[in-house]
Amino acid sequence: METARPASALRMVDIDKSFPGVRALDGAGLDVAAGEVHGLVGENGAGKSTIIKVLAGVYTPDAGSVEIGGERVPVLTPQAVHERGVRFIHQELHLVPHFTVAESVFMGHELQGRLGLRKREMRDRAARILEEQLGLALDPGALIRDISPAQKKLVQIARALTDDDIRLIVFDEPTAPLAATEVDQVLGAVRRLRDAGVASLYVSHYLGEITELCDRVTVFRNGSDVGRIDEPGPDSAREMIRLMTGKEAGQLFPERARPTDREVLSVSGLTDGSAFAGVDLSIRAGEVLGVAGLLGSGTEELVDCLVGLRRARGGELRVEGRARRFRSPADALRQGVVLIPRDRRHDGLVLDLPVQDNVNLSTLDDASVLGAMLSGRRIAERAKRMVAALDVRPADPERKVRLLSGGNQQKVVIARSLLTEARIIILDEPTVGVDIGAKAEIYRLVASLAEQGAAVLVSSNDPIELLGLCHRVEVMVRGRIVGTHDSESLTRDSLLEAMTASTAAAEGAHA
Incomplete structure (x- = not known):
């Protein structure tokens, strides 16, 4: 007797999407069952962000079909997706520091009465959503700037729960900015949503979170879904890495050289x-x-x-x-002594400058003529050499840094540090927010620096x-x-x- 297929919260079939010179999605698919936590993993550039933007109505697919709650959606628009109960929790918080928790939960869809905002009702409902649905007892009058990063993330999730027709929540790297102890608060909130019948599509580079939290996992590589893992467990990470990279997991970390005395x-x-x-x-x-x-x-x-x-x-x-x-x-x-900072986007890079300018920022004297005038030729040559050495992708020194993936942005920061020849x-x-392939490359670079005598x-x-x-x-x-x-x-x-x-x-x- 054939087992009944569980109801579907989301089904995306044979999705194609191309940009000039790039095929971002090639027959990609996703199938998220109602009430499950479904993991989505893949290296940067594998197509995860693109398929999420297709689902959100930001990109129009070139081919394929999308069903939400078993109903085909002929034209995906942000409004159509929202009306069908799909919500998105992005990595960036997009919260206003001087707003209260209640104001932030209802930001953009405030409760209005004849005499203005129904502030008391907003405070009561915000507190109830946070405590009953996400397990967080938090003063709704507290200012966003005064609460922890994990609490801010839960406030962001609460914004998606202010109406009752939620079918699916898409989490895009929700724990990237959090410390280890704070991660459990977010994972606990996702589990509570699953217990309440809300499905989640959970995107993360942290494979430990994926194996701990998710009921099933879809793996993307080169714009396609290349495998699915049912009932993932502690030993599933190795298989995920193999599917993501097309290679056996092998040794993620390089062999350590022996330090001197x-x-x-x-x-x-x-x-x-x-x-x-x-x-x-x-x-x-x-x-x-x-x-x-x-x-x-x-x-x-x-x-x-x-x-x-x-x-x-x-x-x-x-x-x-x-x-x-x-x-x-x-x-x-x-x-x-040189620092590669924790927040590369705000402290390590000038996002609107090209790769070559960022690479040379710490060593402008070495890229100048007679110590006075910058040499465009030297800047370009030094950047080209470091882009090749660190395999920055795409290998375009004139590309603006904000257009690179997180892993490649980190390589640019490291390249600038290497040019200083600091010991x-x-x-x-x-490696915060960096995919498994870029992590391995960064680990190799660190081991190589140590092998060359750096501390x-x-x-x-x-x-x-x-x-x-x-x-x-x-x-x-x-x-x-x-x-x-x-x-x-x-x-x-x-x-x-x-x-x-x-x-x-x-x-x-x-x-």
Whole structure:
């Protein structure tokens, strides 16, 4: 007897979409059952964003059909999709900092009465949606600027739930800006929606989230759906990587070179007076040192202090054995220390400038004639060389950086850092929002830098990244280093336990 097929929330069949010179979708399909969480994975450029924009009515498909709730939609427009109960949660928050939570939940569809806004009803409904449907007790009068990143994301989700005809919510990288502990709040909200019968299409580069959360997964490669995984589990990530890349997963992380005994950078008793205190650490030439910590642990502030973005209030920093005090990143760079920042779009790039200008920004003196006039030829030659070396795609130095994928934007930031020839490289969250293929390339670059004798510090919330890339890992809890671990002695679970202060290793945080 044939098993009855579950009701469909969304069915997209044989979708084609081409742009000048690019076939973005080639017979792609999606089938999301009612009430399920369906994962969508693929490398940057695989077609995920394009098919979402087709569904949203932003792009008109060249061919194919779309059904929502079992009903064919002849012409996709934003209004038609919205009327059929499809909502979109984008990676960017698009919230106004000085609005209240209630105002943000109802922004664009405020409740109007004869005498103006029904503010009390908006506050009550916002609080009820957040608590009953998303599991978050939050003051509806709180300002957006005063709540956490995870709470902002849940407010964004609540905006999609203000009416009752929701059939499907599309989540596009919803946890990219969040720390490890905050991710669970968002995943818990998605599960609550599933329990209420709302289907989700969940797009993420974090395969651990996909295997933990999703009922089924569709994999995209080169504009097509190349496989589906039913009942994904902990061992499914390897199969996803194979389908995404067309190759066996193999070793995501390159082999680590053996570091030297020469200490390149060290800090002792470093204190900023508020976020962290008494930090001791050292990095050797050829070593990749990890710094692990949750949001609020002090890792961000420590990184900023190491490169002169934040003032040290006590302790000592030494480079090559000599005491230093950096007043700015430019001061640090003159001493051979360069930062690859956590927020590449706002702190690492000038988005409206082309790749070649961004690559040369930190070394304009070397791209000038007689130290005065910039040489367009030198700028172009240096950029072309770095674009080729780092395999930036497309290989067009004159392309504006904002038009690149996240992984390729990160490569541009790294390329600029490599041109400085700094011997101490600090990477803060180096692969946030980066697909699995670009991650592997970034890991290879980091390992290559260490093999050439650079000292590398990696601050990351991703325990798998730290374990695979680093020789040693320093764990920070509440502003203090509570343990130094050889990465080969750690597991993902033991590192998370240390980061969350749930093991004896964290006792030092209270000393």
